[in-house]
Amino acid sequence: MNNRTLAILKPDCVRKNLIGEVLTKITSAGFTIKAIKMVRLNKDSAGGFYEIHRDKPFFGSLLDYMTSGPCIPVVLEKENAVNDFRTLIGATDPAKAADGTIRKLFADSITQNIIHGSDSDENAAIEISHFFSRKELLENYGL
Ligand code: UDP
Ligand code: MG
Numbered sequence: 001m002n003n004r005t006l007a008i009l010k011p012d013c014v015r016k017n018l019i020g021e022v023l024t025k026i027t028s029a030g031f032t033i034k035a036i037k038m039v040r041l042n043k044d045s046a047g048g049f050y051e052i053h054r055d056k057p058f059f060g061s062l063l064d065y066m067t068s069g070p071c072i073p074v075v076l077e078k079e080n081a082v083n084d085f086r087t088l089i090g091a092t093d094p095a096k097a098a099d100g101t102i103r104k105l106f107a108d109s110i111t112q113n114i115i116h117g118s119d120s121d122e123n124a125a126i127e128i129s130h131f132f133s134r135k136e137l138l139e140n141y142g143l
Contacts, residue, residue: 004034005081006127007089008116009072011065014038018106019072022115025102026076029088035075035132035141041067049130058111065111073131075143082124085117 013022027033041049046066053059078084090101094113097104107113118124128137137143 005085005118005124007074011069012112013114031076031078034077038070040070089115089117
């Protein structure tokens with residue numbers, strides 16, 4: 001399976017009223033939205049999601065940011081989804097992101113960078129299960 005990835009429209013994307021614009025960018029690039037919802041992370045759930053960054057100096061500010069308001073996890077489908085989506089969103093630091101990428105267009109800082117994208121097929125599957133249970137994927141979204 002190399003056709004699914006997890007995006008998160010992060011809390012700054014919601015606050016800045018950019019949900020529609022960002023989703024349009026995503027679907028215009030050929031991705032299909034297979035599952036979507038709005039959720040509020042707490043410190044435990046955000047910490048679990050970003051477990052690999054627990055020892056990094058930015059971990060505390062990352063958790064403050066990710067718990068600062070609702071976010072929107074989205075399951076996306078496309079051939080070569082993981083790599084194509086990373087290309088679409090651009091580098092982690094918007095100052096270094098390529099022109100036309102979502103982070104270059106809309107993000108304010110390396111922390112408040114609008115959007116998440118999985119970095120491997122294995123992590124995509126793990127990250128999708130962080131937000132969507134198997135039962136929910138099957139019963140609500142037909143996945
Ligand atoms: N981040 C940060 N400072 C950094 C690096 C990352 O605040 O120096 C935040 C940023 O929100 C980023 C997230 O932590 O999106 C996860 O970092 P990662 O290196 O996995 O970047 P990504 O995969 O999101 O591009
Ligand atoms: Mg990452």
